[in-house]
Amino acid sequence: MYENLLMMFLAAGFIAAAALVVGALLGPKRTTDDLLEAYESGIPATGTARERFPVHFYLVAMLFIVFDIETAFFFPLAVRFGMAPQFLFVQAILFVAILGVAYVYVLRKGVLRWK
Amino acid sequence: MAESLLTVFLKALLLAVALLGAFAYMTLIERRILGRMQHRIGPNRTGPFGLLQPIADALKSIFKQDILPARADKFVFVLAPAISITFALAAFGAIPGGPAGSLFGFDPWVVDLDIGLLYVLAATSMGVYGIFLGGWAANSKYALLGSLRSAAQIISYELGLGLSVLTIIMIAGTLNLREIVEIGVWSVSPWLWPGLAVAFVTFVISGIAEVNRTPFDLPEAEQEIVAGYLTEYSSIKWALFQMAEYVNMFTAAAFMSTLFLGGYKGPGFMNALIPGSADWPIVWLVAKMAIFMFLFIWLRATLPRLRYDQLMRFGWIYLFEVALGAALLTGAVIAFVL
Numbered sequence: 001m002y003e004n005l006l007m008m009f010l011a012a013g014f015i016a017a018a019a020l021v022v023g024a025l026l027g028p029k030r031t032t033d034d035l036l037e038a039y040e041s042g043i044p045a046t047g048t049a050r051e052r053f054p055v056h057f058y059l060v061a062m063l064f065i066v067f068d069i070e071t072a073f074f075f076p077l078a079v080r081f082g083m084a085p086q087f088l089f090v091q092a093i094l095f096v097a098i099l100g101v102a103y104v105y106v107l108r109k110g111v112l113r114w115k
Numbered sequence: 116m117a118e119s120l121l122t123v124f125l126k127a128l129l130l131a132v133a134l135l136g137a138f139a140y141m142t143l144i145e146r147r148i149l150g151r152m153q154h155r156i157g158p159n160r161t162g163p164f165g166l167l168q169p170i171a172d173a174l175k176s177i178f179k180q181d182i183l184p185a186r187a188d189k190f191v192f193v194l195a196p197a198i199s200i201t202f203a204l205a206a207f208g209a210i211p212g213g214p215a216g217s218l219f220g221f222d223p224w225v226v227d228l229d230i231g232l233l234y235v236l237a238a239t240s241m242g243v244y245g246i247f248l249g250g251w252a253a254n255s256k257y258a259l260l261g262s263l264r265s266a267a268q269i270i271s272y273e274l275g276l277g278l279s280v281l282t283i284i285m286i287a288g289t290l291n292l293r294e295i296v297e298i299g300v301w302s303v304s305p306w307l308w309p310g311l312a313v314a315f316v317t318f319v320i321s322g323i324a325e326v327n328r329t330p331f332d333l334p335e336a337e338q339e340i341v342a343g344y345l346t347e348y349s350s351i352k353w354a355l356f357q358m359a360e361y362v363n364m365f366t367a368a369a370f371m372s373t374l375f376l377g378g379y380k381g382p383g384f385m386n387a388l389i390p391g392s393a394d395w396p397i398v399w400l401v402a403k404m405a406i407f408m409f410l411f412i413w414l415r416a417t418l419p420r421l422r423y424d425q426l427m428r429f430g431w432i433y434l435f436e437v438a439l440g441a442a443l444l445t446g447a448v449i450a451f452v453l
Contacts, residue, residue, distance in 0.1 A: 004123045004226035005208070005234075011127035012204035015135070016197040016355065023351025027181045036185035038255035039346050048186060049259040057263050060427070064270040067435070071277035074442070075233065078284035085450035092446055096439065112431050113424070 059111045070099050118222065127225045131204045139169035140359040145412050154417040162329060179350035184253060187347065188442030191252035199245025206238035207362065210369045211293040213379045213396020223379070223396050224293075231292035232280060235370055239325065242363055243269040249356070261343020264333050264423065268324060270329070270452045271430040275321035275368075278438035282314035282445045283374050296378035306452050310445035315375045317438040319407075322367040324430065328358060328411050330418040333426055368407035376403050406423035 038045040073095070081088055106112075118126075129268065143158065143165060150157025158165040182187055209231040211225030228234050243266050250262020286303055287295045300311060324331040333343075340346075345356055372378055381399040 001226065001228060003120060004127075005205075005228070007120060007124040008127045008130075008205045008208035008225045011124060011131050012201045012208075012368065013197070014128070015131050015204060016200045019200070019351050019355055020197060021298050022191065023177055023181050023354075026177050027179055027350050033185070038186060038200075038253070038258075039297065039341065040186055040256065041341070049254045049256045053259070057267050060267045060271060064273070067274050068270070068277065071274060071281075072168060074278075074281050075284065075290075078281045078442075079288060079290060081446065081449060082284045085446070085453075087447045088417060089443075089450040092443065097445065099281075100188075101435075107432070112427055 026039070063106060063111065066102070067099070070095075122221070123225060126221065127208060130208060130225055134204060134207060134362050134365060137365060138358050141361055141364075141408065142172065142357075143169050144408075145415075148409070148412050149416050152413075162403075170305070173354070176350055176354040176430070181350040181352065182347070184255065184347050186225075186254040188252040188254065191248050193352070195245045195249030195252060196355035196359070196360060197245075198248065199242050200355045200362070201325065202238050202241040203359040203362040203366065206235050206366045207369065209234050209238075209292065210366070210373060210400075211296060211379060212326070212400055214293075217394075227293060228291070230290045232284070232290040232295070232374070235292070235366065239363060239366055239370075240269065240273055242359060245356070245359065246344050249348065253344070253347035255347045257341040258344050258346045261340045261346065264340070265327065265344055268327070268333055268426060268430070270429060272321040272324035272434070274445040275317050275430060275434035275438045276325060278435065278442055279314045279318035279321060280374060281438075281442035282310050285442070285445050285449060286311070292373050292378070296373055296380060299377060299380070300375070304448075306448045306453055307445060310441045310448060311375070313437060313441035314372075314445070317434055317441065318375065319371060319410075321430075321434060321438075323369055323411065323414065324426075326363045326367050326411075328364065329415040330421050331426060332420060333423055364408065364411060365404065368404040368411075371407055372400060372403035378403070400447060402407065 038049065040046070074092070077088055077092060127139050146168075147157040147159075147165065149155075158168045161167040172260060183192065208225035209225065209228050210224065211231075212218065215222050215227075217223055246269070247262045247266040250258040250260075250265070253259075283300055284290065286300045286307055287298045289295060289298075301308065325334075345353060348356060369378075377399075379396055379400045381395065
């Protein structure tokens with residue numbers, strides 16, 4: 001079953017590699033310093049892009065990990081939900097309630113308030 | 116029914132080429148429909164109805180100069196579009212196009228996974244690596260901002276996507292896409308319809324956000340950040356990102372059809388009109404995908420782009436809570452009503 005998946009990735013990777021090779025071979029190769037500069041709306045580029053950026057992105061990434069793992073925990077529960085629906089439903093509610101506390105805290109802290 | 120690896124590889128290659136051909140003509144269809152919606156005609160000069168336009172576009176992007184910015188991280192810069200397109204194409208492989216052996220004796224899928232649903236979710240979200248690495252490697256401020264936004268957006272709407280499918284999984288009790296189609300989630304009980312309907316809406320909205328389409332196309336908000344992560348890309352690498360975006364749209368459309376609209380199964384009343392026509396493999400999947408593709412284009416012509424803070428609030432507050440609510444509602448119905 002999984003060897004089929006490998007074949008799919010081989011075929012997709014082949015397409016990607018072929019496109020890159022063909023593009024690299026066929027295009028013109030006239031370069032100037034201006035052409036190779038980062039685009040900053042036409043004016044000469046200042047500095048690099050290796051600078052600090054808003055911490056919000058980091059917070060969103062951390063939150064994503066927390067809540068995506070929550071979702072990941074739900075998947076096995078959902079697949080076997082039919083085995084003991086009432087018991088599992090109460091379990092799910094308890095789980096959501098615990099995470100709900102963290103969720104409300106995060107919202108109150110203003111993590112998602114972008115200025 | 117086990118097919119040889121060579122057969123599977125050829126099927127995979129055929130699927131990839133078909134998806135790229137569909138991508139080429141989707142761009143034409145999109146431009147024509149958008150043109151009509153905006154009281155224009157759209158491209159119609161290249162061949163009859165503009166049918167040669169995608170070929171002209173492809174040739175042009177191949178013969179354009181491939182610029183490697185001097186300060187870019189060159190290896191990652193080249194790798195990023197390859198990651199995007201590889202995972203976009205591979206994600207589609209698990210979508211079933213019909214029952215086993217229904218395509219001239221072959222199975223109309225490349226791989227039939229027991230965890231097909233998880234696999235498609237995982238493979239499509241790998242696309243964020245292509246976008247983020249591409250924007251970071253370019254070492255350009257606009258590209259960096261675009262890729263940061265894009266990454267934050269995609270992971271945020273991933274939650275809505277994951278929570279929406281919980282409803283389906285609870286009802287179907289399996290992660291195998293073919294079994295989900297065969298069960299037919301709407302036919303289980305009318306009590307489940309409210310949860311399913313809400314989950315469908317949240318799933319479609321998060322799906323559109325996942326593939327960066329209007330009104331969620333913040334990564335390409337040209338008024339603010341030029342072309343986002345695509346700013347420094349040119350020629351075939353730019354085309355590869357475009358391909359990945361459209362192939363992801365196809366996957367999203369096929370995924371929505373498969374989970375919520377019965378996938379490759381046709382509506383039963385079609386058998387009364389043309390006997391046996393409800394069982395044509397692939398035809399129905401493509402027809403349902405076409406509805407979603409048209410919806411994507413229609414939304415692009417209709418809706419303005421969201422502001423970034425609105426986008427994040429919408430994803431984290433409304434979509435997250437509504438999708439979770441739908442899942443819990445479905446759970447309550449299964450536990451206490453059925």
